[in-house]
Amino acid sequence: VRRVTLCDLDPQMTQLAAENPFFRGLNRDALNDNERVKVVEAAVSPGKSYTVFSKNDKYLWRGGYDSVATVHVVNMDAARFVERISGMYDVIIVDFPDPNAPDLAKLYSKTFYEHLRKKLSRDGLMIQQSTSPYHAREVFLSIGKTMRDAGLSTVPLKDNVPSFGEWGWWIAGRAENYSPGRIKKALRGIKNIAVETRYLTAPLIRANLVFPRDALNDDDIRVNTLGNSVIYHYYLNAWQNE
Incomplete structure (x- = not known):
C-alpha cells in the first residue's frame, strides 16, 4: 500500500481517531501526526502527500520507521467525493x-x-x-x-x-x-x-x-x-x- 484516501463526513470522527487514546492505540497513531497526514477540509484534490510511518516493530529498519503509506483525510459528503475525486x-x-x-x-x-x-x-x-x-x-x-x-x-x-x-x-x-x-x-x-x-x-x-x-x-x-x-x-x- 502506497496511498490511502480516507473520506468521512464528520471531521470530529477523524479527530477522535487522531486524539482519543484508545483509538490511537488501535490505529498506531496513524492519524496523529500533522506533519504526515494531510487533512483536506474543503477540496477534493489533496495536494501534497504526507507519509505515515509504521510503529509496528516488524517494520523497524536501521533504527528508524519504514514508510508504509501516504494518507489523505477528506472530510466531505461521500456522494460529492466520488463525483469529484480524480484518479x-x-x-x-x-x-x-x-x-x-x-x-x-x-x-x-x-x-x-x-x-x-x-x-x-x-x-x-x-x-x-x-x-x-x-x-x-x-x-x-x-x-x-x-x-x-x-x-x-x-x-x-x-x-x-x-x-x-x-x-x-x-x-x-x-x-x-x-x-x-x-x-x-x-x-x-x-x-x-x-x-x-x-x-x-x-x-x-x-x-x-x-x-x-x-x-x-x-x-x-x-x-x-x-x-x-x-x-x-x-x-x-x-x-x-x-
Whole structure:
C-alpha cells in the first residue's frame, strides 16, 4: 500500500481517531501526526502527500520507521467525493451506516455505484458493508442487485459479528474484467493470510461464501435509485418487523 484516501463526513470522527487514546492505540497513531497526514477540509484534490510511518516493530529498519503509506483525510459528503475525486483506486472499502434515512439511501444508489465503478482500477476490487442478510434480507439483496446494475460483478459474503449478529457484505469488481466465478475462485483459493490477524482465517473466508438455499433469490427485489430510494423503505420494513 502506497496511498490511502480516507473520506468521512464528520471531521470530529477523524479527530477522535487522531486524539482519543484508545483509538490511537488501535490505529498506531496513524492519524496523529500533522506533519504526515494531510487533512483536506474543503477540496477534493489533496495536494501534497504526507507519509505515515509504521510503529509496528516488524517494520523497524536501521533504527528508524519504514514508510508504509501516504494518507489523505477528506472530510466531505461521500456522494460529492466520488463525483469529484480524480484518479483510480485498486481497493475501495465502503463502510457506511445502514440506509436508515433518505439521505443515506443515496449512498446505496445506482448512481453512486456507477461513480465508484469509474474510480475502480481494471483489476481493482471493492467491498461494501451491506447490513444483515438475515434480519434485512431485502436490503442486502437490493444492494447487490444495484451494484450489478451499475456495471459491477458481485459476490456476497456473510459472517456472525458478536455485536450485530449475522452480517453481510458484497465484494465486487468491474464486470468487464471480473465474473462472480473469478472472484469466488480467488477467495476459495486463499490458503494463507499474509498479515497477522486476530480473527480472520483462510477457512473462514471460504465459509463466509456459503448461504442457505434461496437466500440470494432477488427476482422480486428492486434496484435502488436516487428517484425511488427503495432501499430506505426496505430497511424500515425489515427492522420494524423484528
